[in-house]
Amino acid sequence: MPDALPHAGRPLSADPERTVHWIGTGLSVGRSGLGLLCERAGRVLVWGRTRAKAAALLDRLGLTGRAEPHGLDGGDLPDLLAPGHTLVSMLPAAEHAALLRLAISRGAHFACTSYATDELRALAAEAGRSGLVVLAETGLDPGIDHLLAHELVSAARKAVGDSAGPVDLTSYCGGLPAVPNAFRYRFSWAPYGVLSALAQPARYIEEGVVRTSGRPWEATRTLRIGDEDFEAYPNRDSVPFTAQYAIADGWRLRTFIRGTLRSSGWQEAWQPVFRTVETGDPDRIRALARDLAQRYPATGEDRDRVVLAVSLTLAAERGGPGWRGECLLDVTGTAEESAMALCVSLPLAHGVTRVLDGALPAGLRCAAEGPEAALWLDFLRGHGIAAPLREQSV
Numbered sequence: 001m002p003d004a005l006p007h008a009g010r011p012l013s014a015d016p017e018r019t020v021h022w023i024g025t026g027l028s029v030g031r032s033g034l035g036l037l038c039e040r041a042g043r044v045l046v047w048g049r050t051r052a053k054a055a056a057l058l059d060r061l062g063l064t065g066r067a068e069p070h071g072l073d074g075g076d077l078p079d080l081l082a083p084g085h086t087l088v089s090m091l092p093a094a095e096h097a098a099l100l101r102l103a104i105s106r107g108a109h110f111a112c113t114s115y116a117t118d119e120l121r122a123l124a125a126e127a128g129r130s131g132l133v134v135l136a137e138t139g140l141d142p143g144i145d146h147l148l149a150h151e152l153v154s155a156a157r158k159a160v161g162d163s164a165g166p167v168d169l170t171s172y173c174g175g176l177p178a179v180p181n182a183f184r185y186r187f188s189w190a191p192y193g194v195l196s197a198l199a200q201p202a203r204y205i206e207e208g209v210v211r212t213s214g215r216p217w218e219a220t221r222t223l224r225i226g227d228e229d230f231e232a233y234p235n236r237d238s239v240p241f242t243a244q245y246a247i248a249d250g251w252r253l254r255t256f257i258r259g260t261l262r263s264s265g266w267q268e269a270w271q272p273v274f275r276t277v278e279t280g281d282p283d284r285i286r287a288l289a290r291d292l293a294q295r296y297p298a299t300g301e302d303r304d305r306v307v308l309a310v311s312l313t314l315a316a317e318r319g320g321p322g323w324r325g326e327c328l329l330d331v332t333g334t335a336e337e338s339a340m341a342l343c344v345s346l347p348l349a350h351g352v353t354r355v356l357d358g359a360l361p362a363g364l365r366c367a368a369e370g371p372e373a374a375l376w377l378d379f380l381r382g383h384g385i386a387a388p389l390r391e392q393s394v
Contacts, residue, residue: 017084018042018356021077021108022067023099024090025053027188027298028113028139030337031061032383033345038066040353045080047072083107086355088348092193096120104132109355113139113348115236116366128363137366138351139344141173145258145308146367147347147377148327148387149245152312155391157248159323164314165252166208169245171310172223172232174261175340178303178332183296184266186304188340192289199277199285202234205256210239216260217274220267225309225328231266234259244366251314261307298338306331306339308387313394322394329387343385350379 020041022034025048037044044067048054054069070076081087081102086109089099093114100123103110109132116124116136124134137143149171156164177186187194202216213219216233223232238258247253276288298304308329315322333339351368354360359372368376380386 019045019082019085020352020356021045021047021081021085021087022090023047023072023077023088025049025057026090026190027338028341028344029057029061029090030341030345031063032337032342033347033349034061034067035063036346036349037352038063041356044068045070047077049073078102078106081106081108085109086111086352088112088352090348092190093117097123100124100127100134103127104130107132109133109135111135111138111348111352111355113137113143113344115142116364121364124364131362133355133360133362134364135351135355135360136364138348140306140340140347141171141308143347143367144329144343144380144385144387145171145173145310146244146369147373147380148308148310148329148389149241149312150369150373151377151389152310152325152327153245153247155325155389156312156314156323159391160314160316160320161250162248163250163317164248164322165317166254167247167251167312167314168255169247169253169257169310169312170255171258171308172230172261173259173308174230174263174306176261176263176305176307178305178339180263180265181296182269184263184269185296186302187293187296187298188304188338190289191293192286195273195277195285195289197235198273199280200236202236202238202259204234204238204258205242205253208252208254215274215278217267217270220262222264223261223309225307229264230307231262231264232259233262246369250317261309304333304338304340306343308343310387315394323391324394325389325391327387327389329385331385346383346385347376347380350376 018041020037046054046067047070050073051069051071058064087103089096089112096112097119100110104127127134175188202213216235220231220233223230234257238256276284311326313324331339
């Protein structure tokens with residue numbers, strides 16, 4: 001990564017086409033991403049629950065004076081959001097729809113890192129009819145994983161063609177403690193969000209059959225990456241991404257799993273957590289989330305690690321050679337920025353710069369694909385987020 005951001009001292013401009021409202025001050029907000037917007041946008045307004053929280057974030061990231069701190073408690077976001085602006089939500093996913101509605105009502109573009117839910121897709125269609133861009137799934141997972149999957153699928157189609165089978169595609173991502181602790185985890189986002197995600201059923205393809213796991217952790221298996229063992233399990237609904245990743249109609253899918261990666265020993269360490277999640281009681285889950293946040297806080301001495309492993313293997317038809325490709329991203333946080341904040345904020349911020357530059361068509365965009373995906377990957381590699389494609393005949 002560059003040693004310093006080149007925008008220090010640059011005056012802010014009121015150009016509405018390059019004005020960004022960044023909503024949220026949580027653990028996934030990083031200096032690299034927000035700093036990029038301070039460099040590339042004309043004006044950046046950072047919104048915390050209070051102005052003091054926004055100011056504290058800017059101070060911690062070394063961006064004081066480069067963006068304006070604002071508080072959502074003042075109620076003036078609707079008044080300051082204007083046509084041509086871009087609203088970026090780093091709030092929990094449940095807040096996105098309301099913010100997107102606000103953006104549409106003000107003629108503003110919208111961006112977030114979360115999954116494009118049915119509600120978000122319907123609103124994005126409305127936004128598109130007004131010429132507005134809605135950018136989603138543009139963080140780490142979902143986000144960088146999409147870019148790598150598109151790269152692998154494109155390379156495989158060039159190597160083998162549109163007829164192949166069996167085909168196995170897996171994509172596992174995890175935020176881990178750089179030095180494993182007894183809990184085998186380091187919270188890099190809100191603990192309640194972590195537990196809520198764990199409670200969602202997983203749907204995936206295994207042995208050519210669509211399967212559903214109501215308790216995803218029960219489908220955990222050991223995954224060897226390099227010379228390390230991890231634990232991996234499926235999450236959410238993988239199946240719709242076969243279309244999003246442009247899987248060829250002639251490929252006979254045997255395995256298609258998007259999932260979560262954890263440190264070895266995680267499943268055993270989390271048995272008490274699973275018992276609470278199984279109850280489905282929101283009050284008990286919230287209470288546990290608060291307890292875990294207190295028992296396992298992230299400190300200034302901690303270092304996190306992000307590991308994202310995406311692989312695609314396919315056999316050619318008619319007895320020809322098969323193909324295997326894999327991409328591995330392995331980033332450890334520093335004293336200046338956590339690995340999670342870097343890998344979430346930077347691709348999001350880059351996506352926002354593409355909106356500012358008028359490079360993305362109106363409507364919903366989930367990360368990027370085709371030539372645009374290659375541009376994003378080149379950008380990320382130039383900023384310390386590299387997952388080189390390794391391919392071979394099999």
